Amino acid sequence: MTSTSGLNLVAGQWTAAHSGKVFSRRNPADDDDLVGEFPESSMADVEAALPALAEGAAEWAAASADRRAEVLGRAAGLLEERRAELAAELVREEGKTLAEATAETTRTSLNLRFYAGEAHRVAGASYPADDGGLVYTWREPVGVVGAITPWNFPLTIPSRKIGPALAAGNAVLFKPSPVTPLMAQRLVEALLAAGLPSRAVALLHGGAAAGAAAAADPRVAAVTFTGSTTAGRAVHALVGPSRRAQLEMGGKNPVVILQDADLDRAARIIVKGAFGLSGQACTGTSRVIALRQVHDPLLDRVVELAGKLAVGDGMRPGVDMGPLAADFQLRKVLDHVRVGQEEGADLMTGGHRLTGGGRERGLFVAPAVFAGVCPEMRLAREEIFGPVLGFQCAADFEEALELAAATEYGLASGIVTRDLGKALAFARRSPSGLVKVNQPTTGTAMNVPFGGLGESSSQTFKEQAGPTAMLFYLREKSVYLSPLD
Numbered sequence: 001m002t003s004t005s006g007l008n009l010v011a012g013q014w015t016a017a018h019s020g021k022v023f024s025r026r027n028p029a030d031d032d033d034l035v036g037e038f039p040e041s042s043m044a045d046v047e048a049a050l051p052a053l054a055e056g057a058a059e060w061a062a063a064s065a066d067r068r069a070e071v072l073g074r075a076a077g078l079l080e081e082r083r084a085e086l087a088a089e090l091v092r093e094e095g096k097t098l099a100e101a102t103a104e105t106t107r108t109s110l111n112l113r114f115y116a117g118e119a120h121r122v123a124g125a126s127y128p129a130d131d132g133g134l135v136y137t138w139r140e141p142v143g144v145v146g147a148i149t150p151w152n153f154p155l156t157i158p159s160r161k162i163g164p165a166l167a168a169g170n171a172v173l174f175k176p177s178p179v180t181p182l183m184a185q186r187l188v189e190a191l192l193a194a195g196l197p198s199r200a201v202a203l204l205h206g207g208a209a210a211g212a213a214a215a216a217d218p219r220v221a222a223v224t225f226t227g228s229t230t231a232g233r234a235v236h237a238l239v240g241p242s243r244r245a246q247l248e249m250g251g252k253n254p255v256v257i258l259q260d261a262d263l264d265r266a267a268r269i270i271v272k273g274a275f276g277l278s279g280q281a282c283t284g285t286s287r288v289i290a291l292r293q294v295h296d297p298l299l300d301r302v303v304e305l306a307g308k309l310a311v312g313d314g315m316r317p318g319v320d321m322g323p324l325a326a327d328f329q330l331r332k333v334l335d336h337v338r339v340g341q342e343e344g345a346d347l348m349t350g351g352h353r354l355t356g357g358g359r360e361r362g363l364f365v366a367p368a369v370f371a372g373v374c375p376e377m378r379l380a381r382e383e384i385f386g387p388v389l390g391f392q393c394a395a396d397f398e399e400a401l402e403l404a405a406a407t408e409y410g411l412a413s414g415i416v417t418r419d420l421g422k423a424l425a426f427a428r429r430s431p432s433g434l435v436k437v438n439q440p441t442t443g444t445a446m447n448v449p450f451g452g453l454g455e456s457s458s459q460t461f462k463e464q465a466g467p468t469a470m471l472f473y474l475r476e477k478s479v480y481l482s483p484l485d
Ligand code: NAD
Pocket: 148, 149, 150, 151, 152, 153, 175, 176, 177, 178, 206, 207, 208, 209, 210, 211, 212, 213, 215, 226, 227, 228, 229, 230, 231, 232, 234, 235, 248, 249, 250, 251, 281, 282, 283, 383, 385, 411, 452, 456
């Protein structure tokens, strides 16, 4: 397969990094397959990009809502036309299954179309004025937005940041994850081909240094970040108090199973939430809290289903779970499995590297299920972000709630029950921004606000959904207007 020589987009030109340094990206299912080489950006590249972005911001802010909507809609169409090719590239670069990658490419176009519509809905308010005048609020773009993104949804997460940022009339400095640079390149290519002024977007490949330089620069008016809580805290400190930061970060998401649950259904919900996307979803299920009456039969079912998952290259038909995305992911997962055993949890299945059957050069692990996980164990507290699931046992609903809430994170939680009263009580009392009843913790709708509580989010602005998502990218002025006579 051919590899791609990726480039940064700076001042409307595709260009190498100032330092000339590059990094390479390999297929996580096959280390021999070089996806491409991409520039390793630094502060010098951020410096080079910002003056043109300021010009691009002015040009794009002056564009009509019709034009902004047209560009976003056209970019969505271009991605749709290339969906099959793009999904295959996404499998190759990140390691999803083809079905997961196809769903992601589809959602990305939908996101862009959704925000195309939002371009027309930017509105302020008017207020009564005593003197026959007018008081109104006026919303305008913030200027240059920094978008720093993770690798696990390399198209959809950027699209739900860049989409609203552009719909609101801003320019965007896009710093994607170094794990998925090709997808970032494809998204920016589509926006340019759709007619976005080339100075209204900059693409800077690279890692933390480039992200930190972008976050620290006062010319970047607002920084939207999705990634780990550790990096998010660093970004927040760099942005400081007088610029905007929106942070969506890690999770340690529980699912509570009550005694009335259909256990076959509950097991399927758990397995999808825990091992879909190879467990590399921020909303992925990492803890099961089962009531004592159903704990053992549920555990048996989950262990059986996990053991049956076909793990392999996401392009292969019949594969349920692809590889982990990167070496550091594989090391982290194997390390947590070892620590879990050392801490005394019972490894019921999986947790080992898989190398046979064409998987010799890939980052494959068997989905792991632990039983006997205690609240103080690292398995119960730390985000693993891989296919590792821990079972905890609760005596009753109150204890289940307590165990579910025993985490610094607050991204997603779930409950499986037929008891509507308990479901509603759980939704009210669970300290997470997303609550699922009889559904996997993963999977969210494009038009619904999304964001965490606790250490999962800055809780400043929600992502994903109309007005709440747009507000981050708009600043507001209050205008008092009186007649002179
Ligand atoms: P990460 O924090 O390592 O990196 C995210 C992005 O931040 C990357 O572009 C990275 O280069 C950049 N970065 C890292 N350190 C930085 C720094 N000091 N300053 C500026 N930029 C910096 O995360 P990741 O490994 O790419 O993604 C996995 C993490 O993302 C998990 O913790 C997961 O839970 C989280 N995530 C959260 C959500 C959500 O919506 N809450 C969604 C997806 C992923």
